[in-house]
Amino acid sequence: MATIECKNLVKKYDDGFPAINDVSIDIADGEFIILVGPSGCGKSTLLRMIVGLEDITSGDLLIDGKRVNEVAPRDRNLSMVFQNYALYPHLTVFENIAFPLRLNKNKAEAGNIDEKVRRAADMLDLNEHLDRKPGNLSGGQRQRVAMGRAIVREADAFLFDEPLSNLDAKLRGQMRTQIAQLQRTLGTTSVYVTHDQTEAMTLGDRVAVLKRGVLQQIASPRELYEQPINLFVAGFIGSPEMNFLPAHAENGQLRTPIGDLEVPEGHYKAAEGKKIVLLGVRPEHFEDAKLVDDGIRDHGTVFTADITHTEWLGNEQYGYIRYDADQEVKGTLDELAKDLDGDEFNPQVVVALDSTSRIRGGQQAEVWMDTRKLHVFDPETGDNLTRDAEAGAKLTEEAAKERADEIKRAQENAEQR
Structure with a gap:
C-alpha cells in the first residue's frame, strides 16, 4: 500500500x-x-x-x-x-x-x-x-x-x-x-x-x-x-439533478417563478442586496403538501404549481413543473448545462413525491418545499453563498472514520474465513 x-x-x-x-x-x-x-x-x-x-x-x-x-x-x-x-x-x-x-x-x-x-x-x-x-x-x-x-x-x-x-x-x-x-x-x-x-x-x-x-x-x-462548493458541483452530483431557480430577495421572501418562498434568515441575507441569485434545491426536498405532517410543515413553504406530468416508479414518483426562463441568468444556466454534457438548460423543477400521492399531470397541486435545504448561489461566480464549510468538513471526517472501521471489520472477517 x-x-x-x-x-x-x-x-x-x-x-x-x-x-x-x-x-x-x-x-x-x-x-x-x-x-x-x-x-x-x-x-x-x-x-x-x-x-x-x-x-x-x-x-x-x-x-x-x-x-x-x-x-x-x-x-x-x-x-x-x-x-x-x-x-x-x-x-x-x-x-x-x-x-x-x-x-x-x-x-x-x-x-x-x-x-x-x-x-x-x-x-x-x-x-x-x-x-x-x-x-x-x-x-x-x-x-x-x-x-x-x-x-x-x-x-x-x-x-x-x-x-x-x-x-x-x-x-x-x-x-x-x-x-x-x-x-x-x-x-x-x-x-x-x-x-x-x-x-x-x-x-x-x-x-x-x-x-x-x-x-x-x-x-x-x-x-x-x-455542501457543494459551487454551481457545477451541485449540478453534477445527484440524480435527478439539483433544481436551479432564479430568485430575488424582497420583503423578507425570495421571489421565484414558482412562488414566493419563506426562507431561513441566513438564506435571505445571502441573497439580499444582489440583483438576482440562483436557488438550488434537490427533488427529494419537495413533497405533496397533503402528506406533510404539521410538525414538519412549518420548516418549509407550501406553493401552488401546475404539474405538467408525473412519473410513477413504484416506490416513489416524480412530478414536473415548468416555469418561464429568466433572461438574466439564462446564459449562466445554459453554460452550466453544456458543462454537464447537456445542450441547454431546461426551465423546469423536478419534485419527488411519495408513491401514495394522488398528484397527477395536467392539474394544479399544493407542493411543500423544505426551505432549510436550499442553497443560494451567486450566478456570476457560481459560488455557494450558503455553504457551511465546517459542517461539510465534519461529514468528511465522519466518513473517513466510518470507512476505517469498515475496512478493519472486513479484514477481520476475511481472516476468520
Missing part, C-alpha cells in the same frame, strides 16, 4: 491546451479516491499521469514520499484495470491472472504463483473458470479476471479506468459490490475514474470533481451532496 501525492500537476499538450491544470490531491494509504466529471474533464488523463502513461508538464507526483515524475510505469509498482479488460485471448484465465508473475520469475517461484492465482480467484469467484479462455466468459467475468491480475501483483495501489462502463446495468451493480468488498478486504490504495453517479457515490471514501482540467472540490460523497 502507498500514499499518492499530486502537487500542482499540469498536463499541457503540444497546442498548449491544459488537460490538467494545477491539480493537487493527497491520497492517504488505503484510501479509495474517485475521479469524476463530464466527458473531457481530464479525469482519465490524471489517472494516466499517476500510472506513468502520460508525461507531467509541471508539478510533482510522489508515491510514498518519493518523486516519480520520470520513473517508468513498470517501476512505479501500480496496477491498472482498464475499461476494455486487456486480456490475452489465447491464454486461460489462470495464465491471464498469472501473467504479471511470470514476468517476474525471480520474485515468484512456480508454487507461489499457483498459490497467489488461486487465492485471487477465490476472492473473485473465478475458481470454476481457471481453465477457460476469455472469449468464453461474460463481460463481468472478464473484468474479474482483469482485477485478479491486478491483485496478484501485490501492487502499492490499484488504478481503475472506467472498468464497468462496458457492462449492462445489472452486471455493473454486481461488480460494484465486488470491487467495494475487495478494496475493503485488501485495504489497498485505489484511484477510480468514472462518469457514473452511483459508482462515485457508493465506492469512494472521497470524490474529486473535475471540470475542464481543474479540481472543483474533493470531499466525501455526503459532503459533496449536502
